[in-house]
Amino acid sequence: MIDVDRLRLDTPGVETVTHLNNAGAALMPAPVVDAVVDYLHHEAAHGGYETRDAMAHRISGAYEAVAELIGTDSSTVSLSDNATRAWDMAFYGMPWSAGDRILTTTSEYASNLAAFLDVRNRVGVRVEVVPDTASGALDVAALEAMVDERVALIAVNHMPTNGGLVNPVTEIGRVAGEHGIPFLLDACQTVGQIPIDVGAIGCDLLSGTSRKYLRGPRGVGFLYVAPEIRERIRPPLVELETADVGPHSIELRSDRRRFETWEKNYAAIAGFGSAARYALDIGIDPIWQRIRELAAHARRTLGSIPGASVRDLGDVTGGIVTVELQGADATSVRNALRRRAINVSVTGASSAPIDMNRREISEMLRVSVHAYNTTGEIDLLAQALDEILSNR
Numbered sequence: 082m083i084d085v086d087r088l089r090l091d092t093p094g095v096e097t098v099t100h101l102n103n104a105g106a107a108l109m110p111a112p113v114v115d116a117v118v119d120y121l122h123h124e125a126a127h128g129g130y131e132t133r134d135a136m137a138h139r140i141s142g143a144y145e146a147v148a149e150l151i152g153t154d155s156s157t158v159s160l161s162d163n164a165t166r167a168w169d170m171a172f173y174g175m176p177w178s179a180g181d182r183i184l185t186t187t188s189e190y191a192s193n194l195a196a197f198l199d200v201r202n203r204v205g206v207r208v209e210v211v212p213d214t215a216s217g218a219l220d221v222a223a224l225e226a227m228v229d230e231r232v233a234l235i236a237v238n239h240m241p242t243n244g245g246l247v248n249p250v251t252e253i254g255r256v257a258g259e260h261g262i263p264f265l266l267d268a269c270q271t272v273g274q275i276p277i278d279v280g281a282i283g284c285d286l287l288s289g290t291s292r293k294y295l296r297g298p299r300g301v302g303f304l305y306v307a308p309e310i311r312e313r314i315r316p317p318l319v320e321l322e323t324a325d326v327g328p329h330s331i332e333l334r335s336d337r338r339r340f341e342t343w344e345k346n347y348a349a350i351a352g353f354g355s356a357a358r359y360a361l362d363i364g365i366d367p368i369w370q371r372i373r374e375l376a377a378h379a380r381r382t383l384g385s386i387p388g389a390s391v392r393d394l395g396d397v398t399g400g401i402v403t404v405e406l407q408g409a410d411a412t413s414v415r416n417a418l419r420r421r422a423i424n425v426s427v428t429g430a431s432s433a434p435i436d437m438n439r440r441e442i443s444e445m446l447r448v449s450v451h452a453y454n455t456t457g458e459i460d461l462l463a464q465a466l467d468e469i470l471s472n473r
């Protein structure tokens with residue numbers, strides 16, 4: 082059983098706000114804030130480069146904690162500024178040729194889709210969307226039927242930005258593995274929320290972020306690259322961290338620095354490591370169980386409000402709850418809630434264009450719960466939303 086009181090005692094923000102925007106950026110627990118602030122104080126007192134040496138254990142600890150969280154060892158994890166850049170390092174590093182096929186999913190994140198279309202425009206790859214099952218999750222049988230020798234990548238999200246849908250990643254990984262196709266998993270919304278084991282999933286590449294369900298600071302992302310595929314991915318941007326540079330030659334590194342930059346936000350990385358350790362100490366299994374219970378409560382409560390319809394897809398759903406509003410503009414409703422110190426976000430058609438266009442939804446309120454939230458907070462939101470909608 083998760084100790085919710087302890088989680089809330091650790092989270093100073095719960096005193097000031099009802100925070101239901103964890104899929105945007107979660108409230109950081111106090112130990113995470115302390116890790117960042119302590120690191121900055123050390124830099125201010127001793128110097129940035131000197132602090133990097135003195136705090137080397139904090140930095141290596143961050144790689145170790147995130148590796149443990151996804152079931153790998155720290156040599157396979159590279160850090161970046163955000164999840165998109167981490168994902169880009171893998172995607173743009175692939176050896177694309179005209180006619181290569183990329184198989185993706187209806188709910189893929191807009192930045193990933195942008196990169197697919199960019200490489201399509203420049204190189205002539207084909208971007209193909211695997212159909213969904215009736216529930217809205219990726220249809221694994223349809224994926225398998227689409228596979229041939231020209232499929233160069235399967236790239237999907239674990240949970241999209243615009244709904245609580247959980248895609249069947251282990252079955253997708255099985256198809257990828259059986260056909261020897263690289264599998265790039267966008268786990269931006271699920272690291273810290275759902276138990277993840279890259280070996281059990283069978284993904285070769287996985288990207289994630291610090292600030293969402295891990296509850297770390299903003300400005301840190303990471304990339305897992307399976308050792309077997311590392312040499313096939315060429316860093317798309319080369320500098321002295323990604324390569325050994327001589328006067329007339331470069332040699333790309335074959336360790337995790339291959340996908341990193343030399344300069345990093347070390348204070349944020351210290352906080353990221355603390356967040357990953359904090360999540361491990363609580364346990365992702367109980368976190369996932371509590372998030373699902375809270376999300377189910379949110380779907381029931383919000384779905385019964387006149388003028389609000391829950392729109393999440395999937396057989397298995399997690400902490401993101403999306404609500405379409407009839408006759409009300411989601412941004413003004415979000416702002417009205419914010420004035421009452423209740424944080425939710427708006428997910429628009431531009432964040433997951435294929436899915437939102439085919440469902441003809443222009444925007445939804447996104448309510449995203451984490452383990453430290455309570456049913457009382459959800460009820461407070463429901464009451465406020467009901468009032469705002471009925472006063473229109």
Ligand SMILES: Cc1ncc(COP(=O)(O)O)c(C=O)c1O
Pocket residue numbers: 104163164165166190192238240241242267269270290302
């Ligand atoms: C599913 C998904 N993938 C990728 C991203 C991008 O993450 P970042 O903003 O850290 O680049 C997001 C951000 O909302 C997301 O929801």
